[in-house]
Amino acid sequence: MKIITTHKGTDFDALASVVAGTVLYPDAVPVLPKTINPNVKNFLALHKELFQIKSPQEIDFNLVQALIVVDTNSWSRLDHIEPLRNRTDLDIFVWDHHPGECEIATTGKCVRETGATITLMTGQIREQGKKLTPVQATLFLAGIYEDTGGLFFPSTTAADAYAAGYLLEQNADLIVLNSFLKPAYNAEQKNILFEMLKSAERIKINQHTVSCNILEVEGHVGNLSIVVNMYREIVNVNAAFGIFFEKNRKICIVIGRSNTDDLNMGSILRGLGGGGHPGAGSAMIKSLEPGEVRAMLIEQIRKDHQPSSLQELMTYPIVSVSSDTSMKKVAMILREKGFSGLPVVDDKKLVGIISRRDFRKLKRENQIDSPVKAFMSRDQIITIASGKSPSEAANLIVKHDIGRIPVIENDEIIGIITRTDVMRYFYNLVPDKAYTNG
Template sequence: MDVITTHLNADFDALASMVAAKKYYPEALLVFPGSQEKSVRDFLASPHIPVEFKKLKDLNLQEITRLILVDVKSPERTGRLSEILDKPGLIIHIYDHHPLSPDDIRGQKEVIETVGATTTIFTEMLQKDKISISPIEATILMLGIYEETGPLLFPSTTVRDITAAAYLLKRGANLNIVSDFMTKELSTGEIDLLNELIHSSKDYLIHDIRIKIAKASRDAYMGDIAFLAHKIRDIEDVDVIFLLVSMEDKVQAIARSHSPEVDVSEILQVFGGGGHPQASSATIRDMSLEETENNILTVLKEKIHPARTARDIMTSPVKTIVWNSTISTAEKTMTKYEVNVLPVLKQNTYYGLISREVVEKALFHGFGKTRVIELCTTDASTVMPSTPVSEIESLMVERNQRFMPVVEDGRIAGAITRTDLLRSLYESLLRKDRIISHEKLTEKPSIGKDLSASLKSAYPAEVFNFLKLAGEAAAELEFSAYIVGGSVRDLLRGEANLDIDIVVEGDGIAFAQTLGKKINVRVKSHKRFGTAVIIA
């Protein structure tokens, strides 16, 4: 006997996946392992449903020879069907969009894709295999995709989900029906629960991630409370939200994350739950609400690491000056390297800071021969390479400090300027604006550092002009050109190295010919190897 089933408290993605799976397993029985969400129960009570469902209690589980699991692979979420998972000879087929976990059920056939809904996987299969579906079946599948992707607005939504929804619309999906079942009107009990959750909520800041934990208790079981997390998220802008509701001697935990740094499925996996990085749930037994909250906070502090630290954004190496140098020497050093602050070193150990403002005032009053140690400031804040950027931001703003030394074991490891901090904040915004393309998560490219001043000071004028012309030649061809190798290392150290290697992404011969015309020299090309030599 073949059985198609899904997870406890089945949602529309589960229902739609079961209906679609029936197309591939026509002799299989459709069986829910337990209850369904209220909206699904309402839909099943309507005349829309085109298939018949069997009750689990009417089956002899030992007669099941093939189990088709859709939208689930966690044994805890299969109810009584978990009793036969180890039955000898049982064939298991799995179709799911949740990430794999160590304790997951494994099958002889597994179709696991990183998409917003399991229904999307089946929709693609039906389209590829040219299996026809009726308008009502298309509507059910659309309900599955819309509910799971919320509708097509959750961060987990992919291009594949949108394409699948478009296909279902072509096949006659009725958006009026979809809208009717997607619009959830709150009952009196749900309004009371939402009100209690909002008023009990606490806000935490862990490594610059805004986390809200809301708690409530109910004597009787309430199903389908996950959507309340989205209601609260709409009201209050937070990165991560946990709903903890105590019902019938257990705590139902619902988590939603809008931060790439927090994988809520990893957090709730510790408590026997699972799901997606952006959406997860768990049923927690033998633990009070307060214990659950404290334990979740402990796990969060262990799992969440600073997105960026001083080491990630600091400028290094930093131009410094020794303690017994004169103010005149400090002025010349600042002018040469186009900096406004110099860390002062005493016996190679960080001692303080000397600023251009102090230097210019000292020169104006005739103190050019005074040693920098006598005028430098020693009360400026410093940070370590491991200091989170959020902490650095607070220090620089609250203390109005424009230059933040990064010190490790007494030695200057780097420095952070306001420009470095602004660049980091901007890149943080870019990282939150992620683009999901097929199965690959990509980011917008980050911005780099402008080293034009360093190039100009490190190389003779003719070399600097040559590099500018090389850049112009690459730009004309829409290529990217890079300086690579040891010269880059020496440039960052502020040292000159005329052994310069340039790498071009594109046609090397075309680049050489374009550059040759710009500097009026002959070019000898080797088409066989795709290389060229510029002959001066």
């Protein structure tokens, strides 16, 4: 008999890898641990009969001749497989995406650094030309999406994206996938949250309240981002960081969550080799003690400074025209400056916006000498107050599909925030000062 099994606290990557094992090894029996993540349990409640999964208690280990282990390389993470541990006549193959010392002595293995183990197995299935059912493809894609955060986590590799594309070609159902990938808050995460709260601390950095919490964990724990976000809300800080130390693997997983644009998680954690976006980020650091990681993190927070308001990000001084300026003059300015539009200002007050698209309103050749006030947009001009955040500006740009927004203070226009300015902010490319309308 040949069996396939995985780690306790089975997540979607683990389940998908077990099922993929039955595709690669058709004579193998899938065996799942007793402890399964809640969202995976919900999936199995509907699909279990399709996979003919067994529990360890249903297996006669005396008949087992080969063992396939997926998504872990540690005996301690397997459930009730002890009878096989000291067998010298057993063929063992390991599939895992966590490179490092393999605790399980194998006769063969496929261990490479990817975002998910199912990525490796999907690649092999594709190479062998094996067919997948839509249910299998959906499950496999769920494994990739969960472990890579929808391909957004820094651990994501090109292989994960290729595998995801292939699974979509195999009719993976994104609607079904999304219905089961809703984050679940289980007992393990609850215990971790309680432990973090026991040692909660608050420190002041750059006028903001931050909490950095170190906690040792054993093996992979899913959905730690949920825990960190809940922790931040409970301790009521602007930003919270969880430094989760896996002693056996000598790695620290850093997860950050923020409620302010001033503390850009993506920027801060890129400084530690990770990444993310303004509100959330993560990094994986090897061979450093958690105390050292904490010191590095605090130093990175201190030196990282993102614009706290549009006044620091906006383009200024502005190039504007008066309402009496001719369309011919406006066309010349747009061409020379490379702008797509200009604010129209009279007596320091914004009275309209003139853009390249407004030139379509000219029907006769002599209208090029007409004043801009005859063609400018003056109704429902979208503006933003100088004290607002870059995220609020981005929301307006997306909502109204506009390239620039005048920044207003005391009823006067003091700058322009453009798509380019916002993109620079979100991708951590903000220059010290900007002097053109962009």
